[in-house]
Amino acid sequence: MALLHYKHQVKTFFQNVLTLWLVRQEGIVSCTALAASPVGTSCGGGVVAYVSGAGGLIAATSDQSTSATWGCYGTAISGATAIGTGHQNTHDMTAAGCTAAGIANAYAGGGYTDWFIPSKDELNQLYLNRVAIGGFNTYSYWSSSESGASNAWYQVFVNGTLGTSSYVKGSGLYVRAVRVF
Numbered sequence: 001m002a003l004l005h006y007k008h009q010v011k012t013f014f015q016n017v018l019t020l021w022l023v024r025q026e027g028i029v030s031c032t033a034l035a036a037s038p039v040g041t042s043c044g045g046g047v048v049a050y051v052s053g054a055g056g057l058i059a060a061t062s063d064q065s066t067s068a069t070w071g072c073y074g075t076a077i078s079g080a081t082a083i084g085t086g087h088q089n090t091h092d093m094t095a096a097g098c099t100a101a102g103i104a105n106a107y108a109g110g111g112y113t114d115w116f117i118p119s120k121d122e123l124n125q126l127y128l129n130r131v132a133i134g135g136f137n138t139y140s141y142w143s144s145s146e147s148g149a150s151n152a153w154y155q156v157f158v159n160g161t162l163g164t165s166s167y168v169k170g171s172g173l174y175v176r177a178v179r180v181f
Contacts, residue, residue, distance in 0.1 A: 040132030044181050045110020047133050050125040059126055059133050060109050060177045067172035070142050071099030076149040081120035089144035090116035100142050104177040115177035117144035120153040127160050141174045
């Protein structure tokens with residue numbers, strides 16, 4: 001019985017290795033092929049930053065800007081703060097011509113062009129996992145979640161504070177792009 005169990009384990013191991021080899025040979029870097037990609041794993045042009053179910057977020061390995069304005073000061077842009085809303089928020093920012101969105105859209109880390117600015121709650125996941133992700137500064141980072149025509153949500157990476165009142169959309173803050181896997 002033990003030998004049968006051992007053969008099954010060896011077969012499963014080699015199937016997983018073959019799957020990963022085929023994925024890499026085809027040039028597809030699929031985090032989902034790794035089953036449960038742990039936070040901090042290099043994947044998809046960046047580093048796994050958040051995992052939920054069969055997907056999650058990949059963070060760029062470095063900041064895209066150290067002093068970007070959110071842009072669109074005085075313009076109300078509808079958006080949301082929840083996980084899963086950053087991509088649409090960034091799309092809406094892009095349509096309005098907001099500065100930070102253009103920076104995220106221009107980023108092509110790992111050859112991918114689907115990067116966006118994380119929503120408030122997505123940015124908080126980056127903060128919570130900042131040590132495993134690496135490369136963050138202790139200053140404030142923009143989210144793609146607006147809080148009014150003059151302000152947007154940001155997070156201070158030295159202590160985790162989330163805010164909207166200390167900086168207006170015209171302030172220069174850090175930008176770190178993410179993408180979905």
